[in-house]
Amino acid sequence: MSASGWRPERMDEADRRIVAATQDGLPLVPRPYHAVAAAAGLTPEEVMARMHRLLAEGAIRRIGAVPNHYALGYRFNGMAVWEVAEERVDALGARIAALGLSSHCYRRPRHPPDWPYNLFTMVHGRTREEALHWVETIAVVLGEAVRAREVLFSSRILKKTGLRLVG
Amino acid sequence: MDELDRRIVNALQGGFPVCERPFAAAAEGLGIDEATLLARLAALRAEGVLSRFGPLWKAEGLGGAVTLAAMAVPTERFEAVAALVNAHPEVAHNYERDHRLNMWFVLATESAAAIAVTIRAIEAETGLAVLNMPREAEYHVGLRLEA
Numbered sequence: 001m002s003a004s005g006w007r008p009e010r011m012d013e014a015d016r017r018i019v020a021a022t023q024d025g026l027p028l029v030p031r032p033y034h035a036v037a038a039a040a041g042l043t044p045e046e047v048m049a050r051m052h053r054l055l056a057e058g059a060i061r062r063i064g065a066v067p068n069h070y071a072l073g074y075r076f077n078g079m080a081v082w083e084v085a086e087e088r089v090d091a092l093g094a095r096i097a098a099l100g101l102s103s104h105c106y107r108r109p110r111h112p113p114d115w116p117y118n119l120f121t122m123v124h125g126r127t128r129e130e131a132l133h134w135v136e137t138i139a140v141v142l143g144e145a146v147r148a149r150e151v152l153f154s155s156r157i158l159k160k161t162g163l164r165l166v167g
Numbered sequence: 168m169d170e171l172d173r174r175i176v177n178a179l180q181g182g183f184p185v186c187e188r189p190f191a192a193a194a195e196g197l198g199i200d201e202a203t204l205l206a207r208l209a210a211l212r213a214e215g216v217l218s219r220f221g222p223l224w225k226a227e228g229l230g231g232a233v234t235l236a237a238m239a240v241p242t243e244r245f246e247a248v249a250a251l252v253n254a255h256p257e258v259a260h261n262y263e264r265d266h267r268l269n270m271w272f273v274l275a276t277e278s279a280a281a282i283a284v285t286i287r288a289i290e291a292e293t294g295l296a297v298l299n300m301p302r303e304a305e306y307h308v309g310l311r312l313e314a
Contacts, residue, residue: 025221028209030188030201044187051185051222061223062181065208067312071216072176074312079264079271090304097306107304108235115237115268115298124312150266158261158270159253 011059014042018050026063074124076131076153080138081117083110083148089119092145096121099141101134116148128153168216168314171199175207176216176314216314232279233259234301236286237268238293245269251292257285268298 011019017040026032033051037044054060069077080102084092089107097105102121110118121138125131135151168176174197184192194204211217240248245263252258252272261272276282286297 019224022221023224025212025219028190028205028212028220030190030205032189033185033187048185048187054222055185059225061225063183063185063222064181064220065176065179065183065211065217066219066223067176067180067314068215068218069312071214072312072314090306093304093306100311103312105306106302107306108300108302111298111300114239120235120300152264152266152268152271154262154271155265156263158249158263159258159272160260 010057011054014040014046015050015054015059017041018047018054069124073126076125076128078123078125078131078135079152079154080121080123080135081150081152082119082121082138082142082146083116084119084142084145085147086118088145092142093119095141096138099138101137117150123151168211171197172207172211172216173314175204176211177311179220180311231275231277232282232301233273233275234282234299236272236274236289236300237298238270238289238295239268240270240293240295244293248293248295252289255285255289257281 018036021036021039027035029035031044033047034044037047040047042050051060051063055063069075093105093107096102096119102123104120104122106120107118108120110116123131123134123138125134131153132151139146139149178197179193183189186192188201190204190208191201194201197204208217208220212220238248238252249261249263249270252270253261255274257274257276259273259275261270263269264271274282274285276285282299282301286299289295290297
């Protein structure tokens with residue numbers, strides 16, 4: 001579910017060429033969209049018009065700097081998972097996201113009995129205590145809706161290649 | 168990182184403009200010039216403070232599919248299973264987590280059907296069950312990491 005009405009099938013071939021030209025990032029030059037246009041075989045005006053549209057539709061989440069959590073000292077990355085009633089998860093997920101404490105907030109399928117959790121939030125801290133503080137803040141907002149919860153900290157990165165979507 | 172680097176990282180985690188000279192526009196908001204901003208961003212990227220700079224695309228927009236998957240791997244087999252899982256190019260990220268479900272990985276494939284194929288292959292190679300947890304809903308978040 002996305003707040004926008006965006007659907008993948010709305011992207012056409014030219015949109016996909018823009019994706020391919022930007023998936024490693026924008027060129028760090030004074031006119032980056034002109035460089036993208038040259039790579040994608042489009043005019044700069046068309047690239048910019050399409051990117052405005054793709055942003056408005058939600059195909060682009062945002063444009064800007066993507067920091068490396070570890071490089072900024074956020075070494076404690078906790079996946080806090082919550083079991084809440086299915087009919088309340090969307091409303092609660094929206095409230096948690098609005099707190100701005102969590103970098104991702106998703107509903108995912110349960111796998112009972114081993115895995116009853118359906119609401120996933122990621123929290124980041126420079127200390128374990130800081131990350132757990134954000135978890136507790138979320139817990140207060142969820143209140144009695146929570147039937148069960150856990151926090152899974154990552155202990156090791158086994159692989160990180162980044163998502164390559166095309167090309 | 169100095170004070171200006173921190174201001175740049177904090178200010179530019181979203182909302183970068185789409186216009187002819189976007190770095191000049193962003194630099195103006197920071198009270199610096201375009202050339203300084205470009206040089207700082209190049210250095211931050213080279214140092215790995217930024218993993219990238221540019222648009223964050225929704226993966227599903229490309230006709231592809233993404234899922235989160237988890238496995239409970241016996242400790243004595245952990246390294247061997249990690250090697251088997253990581254050998255699949257569809258595995259974009261893989262993390263060890265402190266839980267009975269101790270291996271969590273993200274699969275990114277060109278089609279939804281390829282997710283199921285990859286999961287079945289990993290289950291066959293490892294003899295372990297893979298829990299598939301695709302996103303069913305996404306709630307918009309605006310988290311900015313303070314540098």
